[in-house]
Amino acid sequence: MSEPLVTFRNVEKRFDDFVAVRDMSLDIHEGEFLAIMGSSGCGKTTTLRMLAGLEAPTSGEIRIGGRLMNDVKPHERDTPLVWQSLALFPFLTARENVEFGLKMRGMAAAERKRRALDWLERMQIEAFAERNVATLSGGQKQRVALARSLVMEPRMLLLDEPLSALDANLVIRMQGVLTRLQRELGITFVYVTHSQSEAFAMADRVVIMSQGDIAQIGSPKDIYRAPANRFVAEFVGRNNILSGTVGETGGNGLHIDTPQGRFVAHMPETVPAQGAEVSFTVSADLVTLSLTEPEAVNKVQATLISEEFIGSVVTLFFEGADRLEFKVQMQERALLELDLEPGSAVWLSWEAENANILEDN
Amino acid sequence: MMGRGLNIFLGLYVGLIFAFVFAPILFSLVFSLNSQRFPTIPLGEFTLEWYVQIWNDEDVWQAVRNSVIVSSSTAVLATFLGFCTAYSDFRYNFRFKGPYLALILLPPTIPLIIMALAMLAWLSRIGLSGQLWSIILAHSVLTAPFAMALIRLRLHQMDPDLEAAAWNLGGSEWQAMRHVIVPFCAPAIVSALCLTAAISFDEFAVSWFVSGLNKTVPIVILEIVQGNIDPTVNAIGTFVFLTSMTLVILAQVIFIGRQIKSHS
Numbered sequence: 018m019s020e021p022l023v024t025f026r027n028v029e030k031r032f033d034d035f036v037a038v039r040d041m042s043l044d045i046h047e048g049e050f051l052a053i054m055g056s057s058g059c060g061k062t063t064t065l066r067m068l069a070g071l072e073a074p075t076s077g078e079i080r081i082g083g084r085l086m087n088d089v090k091p092h093e094r095d096t097p098l099v100w101q102s103l104a105l106f107p108f109l110t111a112r113e114n115v116e117f118g119l120k121m122r123g124m125a126a127a128e129r130k131r132r133a134l135d136w137l138e139r140m141q142i143e144a145f146a147e148r149n150v151a152t153l154s155g156g157q158k159q160r161v162a163l164a165r166s167l168v169m170e171p172r173m174l175l176l177d178e179p180l181s182a183l184d185a186n187l188v189i190r191m192q193g194v195l196t197r198l199q200r201e202l203g204i205t206f207v208y209v210t211h212s213q214s215e216a217f218a219m220a221d222r223v224v225i226m227s228q229g230d231i232a233q234i235g236s237p238k239d240i241y242r243a244p245a246n247r248f249v250a251e252f253v254g255r256n257n258i259l260s261g262t263v264g265e266t267g268g269n270g271l272h273i274d275t276p277q278g279r280f281v282a283h284m285p286e287t288v289p290a291q292g293a294e295v296s297f298t299v300s301a302d303l304v305t306l307s308l309t310e311p312e313a314v315n316k317v318q319a320t321l322i323s324e325e326f327i328g329s330v331v332t333l334f335f336e337g338a339d340r341l342e343f344k345v346q347m348q349e350r351a352l353l354e355l356d357l358e359p360g361s362a363v364w365l366s367w368e369a370e371n372a373n374i375l376e377d378n
Numbered sequence: 379m380m381g382r383g384l385n386i387f388l389g390l391y392v393g394l395i396f397a398f399v400f401a402p403i404l405f406s407l408v409f410s411l412n413s414q415r416f417p418t419i420p421l422g423e424f425t426l427e428w429y430v431q432i433w434n435d436e437d438v439w440q441a442v443r444n445s446v447i448v449s450s451s452t453a454v455l456a457t458f459l460g461f462c463t464a465y466s467d468f469r470y471n472f473r474f475k476g477p478y479l480a481l482i483l484l485p486p487t488i489p490l491i492i493m494a495l496a497m498l499a500w501l502s503r504i505g506l507s508g509q510l511w512s513i514i515l516a517h518s519v520l521t522a523p524f525a526m527a528l529i530r531l532r533l534h535q536m537d538p539d540l541e542a543a544a545w546n547l548g549g550s551e552w553q554a555m556r557h558v559i560v561p562f563c564a565p566a567i568v569s570a571l572c573l574t575a576a577i578s579f580d581e582f583a584v585s586w587f588v589s590g591l592n593k594t595v596p597i598v599i600l601e602i603v604q605g606n607i608d609p610t611v612n613a614i615g616t617f618v619f620l621t622s623m624t625l626v627i628l629a630q631v632i633f634i635g636r637q638i639k640s641h642s
Contacts, residue, residue: 069546070545071542071545071546090545090550091542091545091546092545092546092547092548092549092550092551092553096546097546097547098543098546100539100543102537102539104537104539104540104542104543106540106543106544106558106561106562107562108561108562108564117544117547117549117557118547118548118549120557121544121547121548121549121550121553121557122548165547166547169547169548
C-alpha cells in the first residue's frame with residue numbers, strides 16, 4: 018500500500034496528570050473510512066482534536082501527507098470537522114454557514130454562493146438555503162454541517178459523534194448518506210463514536226480505544242470474530258469468555274483445561290507454553306444448542322436462566338457448573354422449535370475453530 | 379381562589395412602586411409645561427416657555443454638546459474595554475482569574491464621591507484634569523464593568539465550539555473574532571453601548587469633580603437650582619430623563635429580544 022495519509026508515531030497527550038492518549042501509533046490510509054470507537058474518556062475525541070490541530074500532542078509525531086503537523090495551527094490545516102454539537106453559526110443562514118470556510122479563504126462571493134448551493138442541493142436541503150439555521154430540524158442541521166465541511170473539498174473529513182443527537186430512524190438514514198458520500202468522494206473519513214453499531218455499519222477499519230490506549234485495530238469482522246483481548250471481547254458483541262491453563266498441544270488445536278472441563282481451541286499464531294494461563298472467547302451466535310448430548314469436541318451442560326428479545330434475534334442466558342455463565346444468540350424461529358423454558362437443562366457446543374484465544378488476559 | 383387575590387395584591391404593590399419611582403419625574407414633566415413660576419397647584423396655563431428659554435440658552439447648548447461627546451466616547455471606550463475583559467474571561471484560564479474579575483467589577487461598588495475625589499487627585503497628578511477627556515476617562519472606568527457584565531452573559535450562551543469551528547474552517551484568530559465572536563455578541567454590544575452612554579449622560583459627582591470648566595448637563599442643572607427657583611430646570615430634567623430612558627429601554631429591548639429569539 019502507498020504512503021499513509023496520516024501517521025501517528027508514539028503520540029502522547031497529557032492534560033496535567035491525566036493521560037488522554039498514550040504512546041499511540043496509527044496509520045490512516047487515503048480513502049478509507051476509519052472509525053475510532055470507545056467509551057467516554059478513552060481518548061478518541063482527543064485523537065480527533067489533535068488531527069484538527071485543536072490540541073497539540075505532548076510528545077510524538079503526527080504527520081499528514083508526510084508533513085509534520087504538531088505545531089501547525091488549526092486554520093492552516095485542511096481538516097474540516099463535523100462537530101458533535103454541530104457548531105453551526107446561529108446568526109447565519111444555512112447557505113452562509115456553508116459559505117463560511119470559502120469566505121475565510123477569500124473566495125469571491127458569487128463563486129462561493131454557487132458552490133454552497135451545489136452542496137445544499139446535493140444534501141437535498143436547497144429549499145432551506147436562506148433560512149436561519151436555528152429554525153432547521155436536527156436532520157437538516159446535520160446536513161448543513163456536513164455540507165459546510167465538504168464544500169472545502171478536503172482530502173480528509175473528521176467526524177466527532179455527528180449522529181449522537183439524532184433519533185434512531187434518522188441515524189440509520191444518515192449512516193446511508195455518509196457511507197455513500199465517502200464512496201463517491203473517495204476521501205478519507207475519520208469517524209469518532211461510542212456506538213458499536215455506527216462504527217461497524219460504516220467503517221472499513223475500526224480502532225478500539227481504552228483509557229488512552231489502542232486496544233485493537235481491524236476490520237469490523239476481525240474485531241467481532243477475533244477480539245484481541247478481554248477488553249475488546251467484553252466491549253464488542255456478545256462474547257463468552259472462558260479461562261484456563263494450556264494442556265498438551267495436540268495436532269487438532271490447543272487443549273485448555275478449565276473448571277468446566279477440557280476444551281479445544283483453534284491454534285493461535287503464537288502458541289502459548291504448556292501450563293500458561295489463557296482465555297478464549299466463543300461468540301454467542303456460534304454456539305449450538307441441543308437437548309441431548311451432541312457429538313462435539315467442545316460441549317458443556319447448562320441451565321436456561323432468562324431470555325432477551327431484540328427483534329427476531331433472541332439472546333439466551335445460561336448457567337453451568339462452577340459459576341459458568343454462557344450467552345447464546347439465535348433466531349427466535351429456531352428457539353420456538355426447541356420449546357425451552359427457564360430451568361431447562363441443555364447442551365451447548367461449539368467448533369474448535371470458533372474458539373478464539375485472547376492475546377492477553 | 380387564593381391565586382387571584384394574591385395577583386391583585388401583587389399588581390397593586392407593583393403599581394405603588396412604579397408610582398413612587400415615577401411620580402417625581404411626572405411632576406417635573408407637568409411643571410415644565412406650566413406657566414407658573416413656582417411649582418404649586420392649581421396649575422397655571424400650558425406653556426412651552428421654559429423649553430424656549432433653554433433652547434436659547436447658550437450654556438445649556440454647550441452642556442448638551444459636552445454631554446453628548448462625553449457619553450458617546452465613554453460608550454465606545456467602555457464597551458471596548460468590557461468586551462476585551464469578557465472575552466479574556468471566556469477564552470482563557472489563568473491563575474488569579476477570580477481576583478482579576480473581582481477587580482474589574484469593583485468600580486461601581488465604590489461610593490461615587492470617593493471615586494470622584496480619587497479621580498481628581500489622580501488625573502491632576504498626571505496633568506489630565508479639567509478637560510473633557512478627563513470625564514471620558516473617569517466615566518469609562520466607571521461604566522466598563524456594566525458593559526463587561528452584559529457581554530460576558532452573552533458569551534456564556536455561546537457554544538464554545540463555535541470559535542474553534544471558525545478556525546477549523548480556515549479562519550485565523552482575528553477572522554474568527556470578526557466573523558463569529560463579534561456578530562454573536564452584537565446584541566450585547568449594542569446594549570452595552572446604550573447602557574454605558576445612559577450612565578455617563580446622567581452621572582454628576584465624578585463629572586463635577588474632574589470637569590473643570592467643561593460643564594455637562596447635570597452640572598448645569600445643579601447651577602440653575604443653586605442660583606434661584608427656575609422652572610427651566612424641569613424642562614432640562616425632562617429632557618435628560620427621556621434621553622436616558624430611551625437608551626436604557628433600547629438596551630433592554632435589544633438584549634432581551636435577542637435572548638428570547640435564541641431560546642425559542
